[in-house]
Amino acid sequence: MVGWAPGRDGVSPAPSVAELREFGLDEGHSASLNSSLSGLSMVSLISLVKDANGLGFSLDGGRGSLQGDRPLTVKKIFQGERPGGAEQLPDLLQPGDEVLQIGERSLQGLMRLEAWQLIRALPVGPVQLLVRKKGKP
Template sequence: MMHPNGVAAQTQKLRVGDRIVTICGTSTEGMTHTQAVNLMKNASGSIEMQVVAGGDVSVVTGHQQELANPCLAFTGLTSSSIFSDDLGPPQCKTITLDRGPDGLGFSIVGGYGSPHGDLPIYVKTVFAKGAAAEDGRLKRGDQIIAVNGQSLEGVTHEEAVAILKRTKGTVTLMVLS
């Protein structure tokens, strides 16, 4: 989530679902949510983050032009403008959708061997029509952990798409939101 009045939201460069790769030059790989929050809160002055856009490859050049992966780099974000408080760890929830004539109504991004590295499966878009829009709980940036009890850990993007397409009727998603 982003505070709607914060600098991060005002830049219109950071989006829910984007993957923060570094904070002030420190890699976020293996970092806990609390560690990332503390790193941002304790940064003095501006914060520089490198971000892989959630599925849409866009490049905004900042100080990090030498990067091999397309990243967004931006400065000028202050820790107080990003977090008004620690929202705590992501919430795990179960969402049950009834596949109708318009399908499940969302697209995914990520997967093992993706162009951005080995990533979990995330919701890229919730379409205006379909079961997800009707239900209203699934959001862009949610991580899908399992579909009808089948784990998506370590699957490729194509395998995840196939798993979702094979589902019929009622579909239960375990989601990290």
């Protein structure tokens, strides 16, 4: 992408939902974005529906995790009947996928508890997530 420069650690910051839309991307679209000096990652903008139980997945990692500071990743996908096509959740998210952003809020540098509190504070309804798919360089 034009105008993107790596941060101090050599990793480019994740684009915001607004920046992805600026390049014509919307729900369900994917784009290869330069995430480091050494390769590309598949970053997807997906839409989920938050209900009273959350978004249908749990998180692992984060700042201060037992394994040290790590990106926030999907730990487990919850199965069951959920509104908004949650039966498709395993098609959109997989354990190990890195959650970069929820709505307009970046998760970079957050503790898992902080990310969980952010999700709990979201109103019930559609939510957009920016996700780096597992297994991509």
